[in-house]
Amino acid sequence: MKRILDYTITNEYKNYTIREFLTEKGYPKGLRAHLFRTKDVLFRNGDTGHSSDRLKVSDKLKIILEESMPKSYPTPENIPLSILYEDEDILVINKPAHMPVHPSMTHYEHTLSNAVFYYLGSKNEAGPFRCINRPSMRTKPARKRRPACMC
Numbered sequence: 001m002k003r004i005l006d007y008t009i010t011n012e013y014k015n016y017t018i019r020e021f022l023t024e025k026g027y028p029k030g031l032r033a034h035l036f037r038t039k040d041v042l043f044r045n046g047d048t049g050h051s052s053d054r055l056k057v058s059d060k061l062k063i064i065l066e067e068s069m070p071k072s073y074p075t076p077e078n079i080p081l082s083i084l085y086e087d088e089d090i091l092v093i094n095k096p097a098h099m100p101v102h103p104s105m106t107h108y109e110h111t112l113s114n115a116v117f118y119y120l121g122s123k124n125e126a127g128p129f130r131c132i133n134r135p136s137m138r139t140k141p142a143r144k145r146r147p148a149c150m151c
Contacts, residue, residue, distance in 0.1 A: 002066045009059040018044065018061065019051040035063065067128055074103050074111060076118035091116070091129075101131055 013021050022032050032051075035042045042049040043062040055061070082094035093112065100107040103114070116129055 005063040007061040009055045018053050074113040077114035079115035
C-alpha cells in the first residue's frame with residue numbers, strides 16, 4: 001500500500017532541517033532513519049531531500065511511504081469485531097475476553113489478527129497492521145498504516 005504525504009513549509013518551520021521538521025511532526029526515529037537511507041521516498045521541491053537540508057517558506061516536501069504484505073500472515077476469518085473507533089490510520093477494537101491477539105502454536109485460528117485481516121481485506125485495505133498498547137482493559141487499538149504520527 002502506497003501513501004503520499006505532501007507538505008508546504010510555512011513560516012513556522014522556516015530554517016528547520018528536514019530532520020527537525022519530521023521530528024516536530026511526530027515521525028518516529030526509526031521511520032525518519034528509513035526515509036533518509038531509502039532512495040526515492042523523500043523529496044524537497046522535486047529533488048531528493050537530505051536530513052540536513054534547511055527548509056524555506058513555500059518549500060514542498062513529499063514523502064512516499066509504502067508497505068508490502070508480510071511474507072506470512074494469519075488466514076483471514078470472518079469473526080465479528082466490536083469497533084469503537086476507526087479512521088484512516090487507527091482501528092480501536094473492543095476485544096472479547098480470552099481471544100488471543102496473534103496466532104500461536106496452540107491458537108492458529110480464531111484470533112484478533114485473523115479477524116482484522118478479514119475486516120481490512122473486505123474494505124480493500126489489506127496490509128500489515130500492528131497492535132499497540134491498549135488504553136483500557138477492554139480495548140485493543142491496531143495501527144493500520146505505518147506513520148502513526150501527528151502529520
